[in-house]
């Protein structure tokens with residue numbers, strides 16, 4: 215699997231802690247994008263042998279990939295086709311912002327031919343809220359972008375919504391019939407963001423923890439009524455439409471991450487490229503670390519306990535099993551974990567309930583091997 219990071223945005227949303235660089239003008243966007251794509255293509259050529267197997271999923275994320283001019287996107291895709299075996303590709307996703315999805319851009323993406331899945335960042339359908347969190351689109355543009363994408367032939371669409379927004383009182387009044395996947399994230403305040411400053415200065419107030427939990431259940435129920443099943447703490451899909459790419463991350467499948475700030479994993483080592491566009495273009499610097507068995511187990515806990523699939527006893531190293539069983543029993547007793555034994559006691563499954571998913575991070579921390 216391959217992840218490509220396009221680290222540009224029109225401007226920074228107030229809550230965003232992802233690495234992305236706001237581009238001041240169309241000219242700057244054009245010049246920087248061209249130099250960045252040169253570096254990206256170069257990285258693909260140099261690292262092509264790290265993915266000797268056929269690629270099953272590709273994800274182009276950001277930043278705002280839909281800010282990349284179509285000509286540059288075609289170059290990225292052309293290099294992917296040249297450098298990697300895509301004969302077994304199942305899913306190729308591109309993240310888009312609604313304001314970029316003109317008819318012309320969507321038709322251009324169709325012509326490029328690789329993408330069979332769009333992930334569109336709607337976040338809210340309340341104009342006041344969109345403005346407050348620094349999004350550039352309106353609710354109407356969001357709805358029209360999804361309709362337009364569907365009408366040009368993208369029928370595998372995921373949309374992002376947020377809950378826990380300031381003064382949020384209503385669920386998005388959205389017609390979910392055109393989409394088959396929804397990511398619903400709780401707004402979190404990350405240090406170093408404009409939102410963190412606004413909250414500290416009392417200019418923005420966020421819902422209480424109890425209200426956040428109420429909104430989580432309300433969103434879950436709202437999506438269930440529309441035919442979506444939760445499969446991860448923030449992800450819902452119609453049957454068969456889970457994100458294959460993200461599900462592979464959670465299974466700890468090795469992946470190649472290309473571009474500034476992109477991470478890679480080869481099964482035992484993690485590598486992260488420099489989070490700076492200029493430095494990436496000039497040096498393609500990166501750092502890496504080799505995971506210990508303990509790191510690998512702790513990572514497994516952090517990801518598996520956020521999914522409804524959970525984990526099986528067979529996934530837990532022998533040395534941790536008695537501690538794992540003892541602590542898990544408490545979570546079974548309080549209703550956060552449900553147990554099943556589909557094959558044999560050895561394959562006992564520990565699956566978070568809807569309530570357990572809310573406590574995934576705490577449970578994982580409790581189970582960590584120190």
Ligand code: SF4
Nearest residue numbers: 223226227230276277
């Ligand atoms: S568009 Fe996405 S990546 Fe860019 S600033 Fe907003 S949330 Fe962050």
